[in-house]
Amino acid sequence: MVPGGYFGQALVVDVAGESATGTPLQLDERVLRAYLGGVGLGTWLLHRLAPPLVDPLAPEAPLAFVFSPLVGTPLTTSAKFAVVAKSPLTGLLTDALASSQFAISGKLTGNDAIVIRGRADVLSVLLIASDGVRLVPAPELAGMGAAEAEETVRQAHGRGWRTAAIGPAGERGVRYATISHDGRHAGRGGLGAVLGAKNIKAVMVKAGTRVAVADAASVLAAAKDLRARSFGPATKKYRELGTLANLLAFNAVSTLPTRNFTSATFEGAPRLAAEELQEMRHVARNSCASCSIGCEHIYRRAGGGSQRMEYENVFALGPLCGVSDPDDVFAASARCDELGIDTISAGGTIAWAMECVERGLIDEPWLRFGDGTAVLRALDAIGERAPGLGELLAQGSRHAAGVVGGNSIDFAPQVKGLELPGYEPRTLQAMALGMAVNARGADHNRSGAYEADMSGAVDRLDGGEAHVEAAIGTEDRAAVMDSMILCKFLRGVFDDPFTEWAALLSSVTGWDIDAAELHSTAQRIVMAKRVFNQREGATAADDRLPARMLETPLEMASGRVASLTESRLQAMIDGYYAARGLDESGCADPADLDDLLLGQ
Amino acid sequence: MRIGARFVDVHQNAKAAGLVLAGGRSTRMGAPKASLEWHGSTLLHRAAALLGRVVDGPVVVVAAPGQSLPELPSAAEVVEDPVEGLGPMRGIATGLAAVADRASAAFVCSTDMPFLHPAFVSRVLREFAAADTDVVLPTARGFRQPLAAVYGTSLAGLIADLASEGELRPGMLFEHCRVTGIDDQQLLADSVLARFDPDLESVMNLNSPDEYEAARARPPAEVAVQCFGALATAGHRGPRTVRAATLGAAAEAVDVPLDQYVMAALNGDLMTRDPHLPLVAGDTVALLSADAGG
Numbered sequence: 001m002v003p004g005g006y007f008g009q010a011l012v013v014d015v016a017g018e019s020a021t022g023t024p025l026q027l028d029e030r031v032l033r034a035y036l037g038g039v040g041l042g043t044w045l046l047h048r049l050a051p052p053l054v055d056p057l058a059p060e061a062p063l064a065f066v067f068s069p070l071v072g073t074p075l076t077t078s079a080k081f082a083v084v085a086k087s088p089l090t091g092l093l094t095d096a097l098a099s100s101q102f103a104i105s106g107k108l109t110g111n112d113a114i115v116i117r118g119r120a121d122v123l124s125v126l127l128i129a130s131d132g133v134r135l136v137p138a139p140e141l142a143g144m145g146a147a148e149a150e151e152t153v154r155q156a157h158g159r160g161w162r163t164a165a166i167g168p169a170g171e172r173g174v175r176y177a178t179i180s181h182d183g184r185h186a187g188r189g190g191l192g193a194v195l196g197a198k199n200i201k202a203v204m205v206k207a208g209t210r211v212a213v214a215d216a217a218s219v220l221a222a223a224k225d226l227r228a229r230s231f232g233p234a235t236k237k238y239r240e241l242g243t244l245a246n247l248l249a250f251n252a253v254s255t256l257p258t259r260n261f262t263s264a265t266f267e268g269a270p271r272l273a274a275e276e277l278q279e280m281r282h283v284a285r286n287s288c289a290s291c292s293i294g295c296e297h298i299y300r301r302a303g304g305g306s307q308r309m310e311y312e313n314v315f316a317l318g319p320l321c322g323v324s325d326p327d328d329v330f331a332a333s334a335r336c337d338e339l340g341i342d343t344i345s346a347g348g349t350i351a352w353a354m355e356c357v358e359r360g361l362i363d364e365p366w367l368r369f370g371d372g373t374a375v376l377r378a379l380d381a382i383g384e385r386a387p388g389l390g391e392l393l394a395q396g397s398r399h400a401a402g403v404v405g406g407n408s409i410d411f412a413p414q415v416k417g418l419e420l421p422g423y424e425p426r427t428l429q430a431m432a433l434g435m436a437v438n439a440r441g442a443d444h445n446r447s448g449a450y451e452a453d454m455s456g457a458v459d460r461l462d463g464g465e466a467h468v469e470a471a472i473g474t475e476d477r478a479a480v481m482d483s484m485i486l487c488k489f490l491r492g493v494f495d496d497p498f499t500e501w502a503a504l505l506s507s508v509t510g511w512d513i514d515a516a517e518l519h520s521t522a523q524r525i526v527m528a529k530r531v532f533n534q535r536e537g538a539t540a541a542d543d544r545l546p547a548r549m550l551e552t553p554l555e556m557a558s559g560r561v562a563s564l565t566e567s568r569l570q571a572m573i574d575g576y577y578a579a580r581g582l583d584e585s586g587c588a589d590p591a592d593l594d595d596l597l598l599g600q
Numbered sequence: 601m602r603i604g605a606r607f608v609d610v611h612q613n614a615k616a617a618g619l620v621l622a623g624g625r626s627t628r629m630g631a632p633k634a635s636l637e638w639h640g641s642t643l644l645h646r647a648a649a650l651l652g653r654v655v656d657g658p659v660v661v662v663a664a665p666g667q668s669l670p671e672l673p674s675a676a677e678v679v680e681d682p683v684e685g686l687g688p689m690r691g692i693a694t695g696l697a698a699v700a701d702r703a704s705a706a707f708v709c710s711t712d713m714p715f716l717h718p719a720f721v722s723r724v725l726r727e728f729a730a731a732d733t734d735v736v737l738p739t740a741r742g743f744r745q746p747l748a749a750v751y752g753t754s755l756a757g758l759i760a761d762l763a764s765e766g767e768l769r770p771g772m773l774f775e776h777c778r779v780t781g782i783d784d785q786q787l788l789a790d791s792v793l794a795r796f797d798p799d800l801e802s803v804m805n806l807n808s809p810d811e812y813e814a815a816r817a818r819p820p821a822e823v824a825v826q827c828f829g830a831l832a833t834a835g836h837r838g839p840r841t842v843r844a845a846t847l848g849a850a851a852e853a854v855d856v857p858l859d860q861y862v863m864a865a866l867n868g869d870l871m872t873r874d875p876h877l878p879l880v881a882g883d884t885v886a887l888l889s890a891d892a893g894g
Contacts, residue, residue, distance in 0.1 A: 233859075233861045236830045236889070237891055238891075239830075245829035245889060246829075249828040249888040249892075252865060252888070253869070253871070253888070254869075311894035312894055315894075444894065448893065454871055454888075454892040455863065455871065455890065456871040491891075491893075492861070556868060556869060
C-alpha cells in the first residue's frame, strides 16, 4: 500500500544516443518516510544512483527532479520541486528548489522523482509522460535563451506539457548554469550545466494520472487555514515589496555585502531599494503556481520591458559589483535569465574579478566596480565561455582563483565553491556558521541562521554557543520545509512548526507522524547530505569561510567594528560538530549510518 | 599603597563592564530611587539598560542586602553588598569583584542619573584604555564625579581593604592609586558628546522629589526613526524625528507596533524589540520586518 501523496517510485531515465528509456525504481515506504521528498529524497537518490567520485558532468552522473507528498494538494506554496545532483561548481551535493506547474505535472507523470542519466548524441528535448519517455532531437534550440526555448518547445509539442529548460550557459557548461521554467530558476550549484552535459535542452512533463491523499477533508481544511494565514502579517513583506525589501534594511544594519565584501553598506542602496522602485517602477505582482503569497514583484525597465527583481539578484549584480543604477541591474538580471546562470554566483564571481583587476591580478582594465556596462560585458563573456575572461569566470570564483593565483582565493567570496549570498557573515555570525558548515556551500536557503542574528536573540557580532544552536535549528527547519515541500516564505505563519508540519504530513500520507519524528527526519536529511559530501571527498577543511571574513574586520555604519576570527568560527564549528554527533573532523559516527537507510 | 596591576589588556581585547549602584537610603527623595518611574520603566532599569548599550562586558547592579529591586534588563546581573550602609565605595568594591574575571575595567554610575549619555560612558572608557591608570575620574559641572567614572577591576581588593579600615571616602582611594582626571573641556572634545550632551547633564543626579519631578517633566530626547520595507507606508519613507525616551515610545510615535513581525535596530547596530530600551539624543532607530528571508 503506497502512502497518500506518493506513487512509491522514481523513474530513472537513461538517455543514450537518440533514445531514452525509463525504468521504475521502487521506493520503499521506509525511505519515503525517512526522507519525505524534495531535497531529502533527492539526497537519498544521489547516494543510491551517483557512482562514487563521479564527474558531475559525466553522462553517468544522475540529475534528479524530485517532487514531494504535498505537491498537487491544495496546500499553498506546495507546487515545488527539488533538483538534486552533484555540483560542477562545488564537486559536492547541490540541490535547488523551484516552483511552478512543472512540479505538479512532473509528479503526475506517476513518479515521486525523475532521475536522468546518460547523454544524447545531439541537443535534444526529453519528454516524460505517464505512458513513457521520448527523446526528440532539437539542434535548432542551440544557443537559445531559456525562456525562448521553453516557448518554442511548448509550441512544438502542444498544450499540456510543462517545461524546464536551460539557456546557452547550461549548454556550454558554465558551472553555475541554472534550470529555468516559467521564468523561475533552479538556481544554485550549476544544475543547468549538468543537464547541458547530457545534451538535453529541455525536459517536458505531462500529467496523466492522479494521486490520492489519506484524508482529503483534513487536507482541504488545512489548506483553507493555511491560505488564510498566508494573507497575514507574517508574509506582508513578501506581498507588499518582495524580497527586495531586504536591501535598504540590510544596508541600515551593515549587512549588505558591497564591492566584493569590502564593505557592508552601499551608498547607492537607496536607488536600488524596493521602497523606491515600488513607487517609481512597479508594474505587477505575481505568484508561483499554487501560491497565495505572491512575492514576485515586476518592475518597469527604462526603454521598455519589465523584469522580476529579487533581493539576491539585485544585491549580487548591484552593490556587490558597486553598481547603483537600477537599469544596469535590471539589464544584468535579464541577461542572467536569458543565459540561464545563477545571479548570485555570477555577481560574486564578477565582483571577485573586479577586485582582481584593482589589485593587478587580472589585466582587464574595463572591468571596474561601479560600471554596469562592464557587468553586462562580463556576463556575455561568461555565457559564451569566451576565451580568456569568459572561460575563467565561467568556472566560478574558487576555480578562477586557482588559475589567477596570488592571494586571490583569500577574497574569493565562496564556501565549498559556492558564492556567498547577500548576508555579510561578519555582522551576522550565526549565519557565518550556517554558511560554513552547510552541505551545499555558502547558502541562505539551507541555513537561515540569519534569522537568529536579526532577531536580537543572539549577539550577531559575537558568535558563540547560542549561535550554534540557532544555526542547527534553522538548518533542521529548512531540511523539513525543503523536503515536504513548503515555501520558506510561509515559515512565519507557523507557531509550532514541527507539530504543525507533522499534522500536515499525517493528513496527506496517513502516517502517524509527530514533531519528534520530524525532528529526527530533519537531522537525518542533514546528516545524509554531509555523508554524501564526505563520500565525494569533503573534509572539515571545506567547512570554512574565505580568509577575508576571518582576517579583515569590518567597520559598521554605527562605528563599531565587526570581527569574526578564525578561532571564533572554529569554536562554533566544533560546537556544531558536537551537537550534530559528528567527530572532531566533522565525520559521522559509522553507527549512525544505519539510520540513513542507504542500503535500501 | 599603589595598585600593581596594569591594564594593558583593556586596550584592545579586554572587556569593560558596567556597574550600577542601586543601594543608598534615598533619604532626601523619600522613596527608593531605584524604583522611581521613568518613562514606563524605572530609573534603575534605565541606568542598567543604558550601560548595556555601551559596554561589551557584563552589567551588574549592586544592591543593598535584601533590597527589593524593580524589573531589570534581562542581561543585567545583581550582586548584593554584604554590608549595608557603608556607602558607594563598598558597593564599588563588591561590583568590581563580581566582574573582575570578565572585565578589566568598569564604568560605575548611580541609579539616579537619567540623562547619562552613552557617549559620556564611551568617552571615559576610551580615556581609560588610552591612559596608564587605575581610575579615570571626570570633573564635570564643577565637581569630581566618582559615580560617573571608570575603575580598574583589580582595585576591588584595595577598595575593600580601605573600607574595612573605615576609609569610606572616594578621596582616600584616589590617594592610593593612579588617577587620571578628565575635565569638561576634554570630555567635550568628543564631538558626539559635545553635540548631544553639551552641558554634560550625563552626570546630573536626582536627590529630591522636586529634582525628580523637574527631570521627569522634561520632554524626552529627539531621536530619528526610519521605517523600512513594508513598514514604510506611503509618505513615511525616510527618517522622522520624534521625542522618545524608549524604543517602545519611538515605535509608538510612528504607529508601528513592536510585535513579533517587527524588529528594531538601534543605531544600525543592536537588534532588539525591547520596548524599554532607553533612547538618548542622537539615536537612530530602524524599524524592519522581522523576516529577513531573501
